[in-house]
Amino acid sequence: MVFNSYTFIVFFAIVLVLHNLPFAWKTKKINLLLASYLFYALWNPPFILLLWLSTVVDYYMAKLIAIEQRPRNRKLLLTVSLVLNLGMLSYFKYGGFLLENFTALLSAMGIVYQAARPDIILPVGISFYTFVTLSYTLDVYRRKFAPEPSFLNFALFVTYFPHLVAGPIVRPEDLIPQFKTPRRATSEQLSWGLFLLSLGLFMKVTIADGLLADPADLIFGLPFPVQSLDAWMGVLAFSGQIFCDFAGYSTCAIGVSLCLGFELPDNFRYPYAAIGFSDFWRRWHITLSTWLRDYLYIPLGGNRHGAFKTYVNLMITMLLGGLWHGASWTFVVWGGLHGLFLCLERFWRNRASRRRAMRTDAIPVESVVSRAAVIPPIRLSNPLAQFGLAMLTLFLVNITWVFFRAPTFGGATLLLLSMFGVIPNGAPMLTNLAILTVSSVTIGIILCHWLMRNSSLLALSKRLPWWGLSLGWSSLLILVILTQKSSGSFIYFQF
Amino acid sequence: MKTTNYVKATWLTLILVLTFVAGWEAYWRHNHYVLAYNDDESLWANTRKQIYQSSPARPVVIGSSRIKYDLDLETWQRITGEKPIQLSIVGTSPRPLLTDLGNDPAFKGTLIIDVTEPLFFTPSGAFPEKEADKRVKAYPNWSLSQQASFQINRVLEANFLFLDDFYLALNPLLSRLPIPQRPGTWGGPVFPYEFSVNGFDRQNKMADAMVADTAIQNKVKQVWMDVGAHSPKDVIAGPPLVDILNQTRKSIDQIRARGGQVVFVRTPSDGPMYAIEKQLFPRAQYWDRLLAYTQTPGIYFSDYPALTRFTCPEWSHLTPKDAILFTQDLLPIIEQKTGWSLRKNASAPKLSSSTL
DSSP, X not given: OOSSSHHHHHHHHHHXXXXXXXXXXXXXXXXXXXXXXXXXXTTOGGGHHHHHHHHHHHHHHHHHHHHOOOHHHHHXXXXXXXXXXXXXXIIIIIHHHHHHHHHHHHHHTTOOOOOOOOOOOOOTTHHHHHHHHHHHHHHHHTTSSOOOSOHHHHHHHHHOHHHHXXXXXXXXXXHHHHHHSOOOOOHHHHHHHHHHHHHHHIIIIIXXXXXXHHHHHHHHTOSSOBOHHHHHHHHHHHHHHHHHHHXXXXXXXXXXXXXXXXOXXXXXXXXXXXXXXXXXXXXXXXXXXXXXXXXXXXXXXXXXXXXXXXXXXXXXXXXXHHHHHOSSHHHHHHHHHHHHHHHHHHHHHHHHHHHHHHHHHHSOTTOHHHHHOSSOOOOTTSHHHHHHHHHHHHHHHHHHHHHHHOSSHHHHHHHHHHHTTOSTTOBOOSOHHHHHHHHHHHHHHHHHHHHHTTXXXXXXXXXXXXXXXXXXXXXXXXXXXXXXOOOSSOGGGGO | OOHHHHHHHHHHHHHHHXXXXXXXXXXXXXXXXXXXXXXXXXXXXXXXXXXXXXXXXXXEEEOSHHHXXXXXXXXXXXXXXXXXXXXXXXXXXXXXXXXXXHHOTTOOXXXXXXXXXXXXXXXXXXXXXXXXXXXXXXXXXXXHHHHHHHHHHHHHHTTOGGGOTTTSSHHHHHHTSOOOOOTTOOOOOOOOXXXXXXXXXXXXXXXXXXXHOHHHHHHHHHHHHHHHHTSOSOOOOSHHHHHHHHHHHHHHHHHHHTTOEEEEEEOOOOHHHHHHHHHHSOTTTTHHHHHHHHTOOEEEGGGOHHHHSOOOXXXXXXXXXXXXXXXXXXXXXXXXXXXXXXXXXXXXXXXXXXXX
């Protein structure tokens, strides 16, 4: 079930009513759990078995890990959990990819081998709930989190429908404590939750699907070069589409959850106003980037073993992060580029801070040399310079999106060459209306992100008069109703 | 948070949105807009589900827009007692649908294939196949959730005009803005509202205003000229044409091997459009060759006076009234050509047409 469907509206209305009836807390949690299974089963019922398997195994493994004192046995139990979860993920998500590469490798070695094409369907949300259950087992193993005694609480933590299929990727401490005491949304939480749901739907239905999907699909689907303007518009359209699609889903999830009285963590914080790539990953898919940081980057050694090892760890983390998004080498390159930019940024920042330190030691600030320079130094505290850096970051992020969206390396190369005018006489493809739409939406997103980068929607809403909030909210909903058409599925469901 | 602010904002929002919806609906009703169902993936999938009940009296119909306008499903039902299963998709080639039916081991029914040459004879993977391909691929994944949404949507679309996403959604409305065309590009055809009203059974009909008003008809003719100007100039021939014929024969053979039956139909076109179609796709090289290659019966409208007496007001489709007559006259020709028994009652006299 997707948030942008009539089925969900009916489903959610029933869940909301049930959750507000005077039932016992345990009954309400059982209702939520059953509703979550129904939410998932309405896609493809058999895959619910995988969800159950993951839930049951991790619940008991965590209990055993907590009881077990011998380090070797604890490790063994953890391995069982990891093998099961990552094994399922690998089979369903990477089975075809691994086989394809294995066949290619054999072929490169001159061995003729033609494997039967595996017909594996990817269970929706498997990448997300696998990370949720893994974080629980790993936290229990590290003794960061005590195993949850209630199976109901744990099952609900894994399966809770707002986050189940596309995040935010919750940690045990985010949600399990909230299930322990009776919760019901206050009237203001309910109102704010409904507002967030409306905003998320607006981002998904109107912006991502209604205004940006067609130009992006058109440009990325072409097998021939296009004019530079068209290429850039296609990439910008995808850039806006992927943000509005995914952040739209997260916003809906947070809003829906708030209506039920549970708070989910933020997943996006105006990423297209990020200054640098480390800032970008503090703002984009926050729950994934923190997951990768805590369960991959830091265990690899993080920045604790010298500069070179830090760069290697960064690259490994981002390459695997890329692969998490999809079983294709284009995603790996996307992750690799982000890793590379993170390394360059780290290198540049370290060098700059070393130089600053040396300069501060040697020359007093505002010295003759500094004042006599032909080009005045760019002060990074200057808002204009910050905006420039943010735009440079966005420019590079857009380059990486080409690999993320293009179906093949050939397609990505063709588009990049078109973007930079290397291939002359490309075809004009987008109409003036499409160009106008993509430009307006892109400018709107950048302005919105820049103006809000140090603030929050909640803070903004508090500054608005209630009728002002209502006018904005009504406009969002009217545009959603007008747009009507939606692809139904969210892009991140495939990851 | 200030409690009153958020709660007040919620109520005002609800009032504003409901007021807009009521006003928007009233506006279109006031403009005599006609209620229609969205001819989308879900409606198609819902129709696709019915193919296993197909019979000569209840054939599956695949093709482009012409058969969706020209075959009047109510008339067919009145005569045979059953309504055809209309799977045709406007602006597309039926070949992806034929491949799908050929590959479906459970399909053993009766099939009518509408041939509009510029759409049928296009290379595999070309633009006219895209929408059909998309629907065929989406069908096996039509989830329970989507099916439930479809049932809710069906009730809403039966009551609200403004839910017509082909004409009244944000994008079609934006496409009507007077923004100059960028040289070398084309945004696709923009039809007048009155051109097409899609029913729940997936039959298209022209609105009364379109039938009555030559100015609207001329707008559609202009759209066809735009479509022609932006279509590929090369007509398929040689090995790619043989590929198409081979693929078509393979699918038809698959259906026949399971006991199914197939007939081709070439519905009327008119004026310059028919002239261009004849010129680009000479009958001997395309239509006749298709029938011979696939060993399949076919009905070409110009071979039968009963089917030639109609005028397409915009060169390509029949009016609702003519569709009724066309269907009445087509049925006995199908019976005669295929030997299928289409009558409601087997003991009833054979169907006949006064002009046959």
